[in-house]
Amino acid sequence: MPDDHVYGVRLFVPGTAATPAQWQDSLGRSGLTLDGGALTSPDLGFRALSEWVANDGSFGQAFGYGTMTPQEQYAVDAAGSALLLDLPVYLGAPVATLIAALGEAGALGVRLEQSKLGWPVTRWVRALEGGDPWALYRCAVVVLQGEGGSRSCGMHVFGLPDARVEAAPVEADRLLGELNVYQLAEDPVLVTGDTFRPDLDTPRRRLERWPDDGYPPDHPCHNPFGTWRLGGEGGTADPRGDLRPVFIPPLVVLLTAAEDRAGRPLRRDEVERVTNEGACMMMAHADAQHLERGRGYADLEPELAWDQWQVLRGFRD
Known part of the structure; x- marks a missing residue:
């Protein structure tokens, strides 16, 4: 559940x-300090958690998705070792500063664990500093095909939901890319019941925000901000007021506590009672979005609480 996610x-x-000693020396020459399990620098403005990883012979495979030249991949495969870094920020300019410094310290590539996409250092720096949202999206986000359609993976590194749609693969790639880049470039305030279309020639599709059911909450690829589910063609938007109810504490926290007290799965009537009795604050949609990003995860939709709770609690069994 949310408390398990960093x-x-x-x-x-x-x-x-x-x-580790060689990493300390090389990072120090690049203005970074590696002290035990932390990586810091006056230029970063944050403290990264660090773990040293010995080369077990699989480093090259971790970059084996066509994102590097054979020569670059060979160099990664022969790397001396690696660092696994956890950053308390979303992907943006401060991360570009860090990656550039890592390159100066001998980094041979950088893989984003939230989407498993790895690129050379220079590609990351160009994408993060270049101001092109499509370039950044292609660096950080992957689209996966499955029986339930297509879905993106990796938007949580920007503090944003991923998206999924049932459509032919080429059309799905287009729809998911357009929606995700729209989120990335414009930072719109979207809510369940809104509709989306990338252009005037494409039918609208209704949006619903759901918990991410693709990965368990402790997996790096799990998106705590959920997933936009795009409905079928021709969807119509729900009326939207100026304010929305925001559960304080979040509904998912209330349901988790209620189920822990019960010692068994909650019945539908119990989920509905917790939802109906939970304390809410009416907030503007933009303020609710800001609160969510600061908290680090999305709450359940009250109207879909029972079905969405089943998605989340499936990871508790």
């Missing part, structure tokens, strides 16, 4: 240094 960015960084 949000932000996780980076896997293979480099030429073979020991």
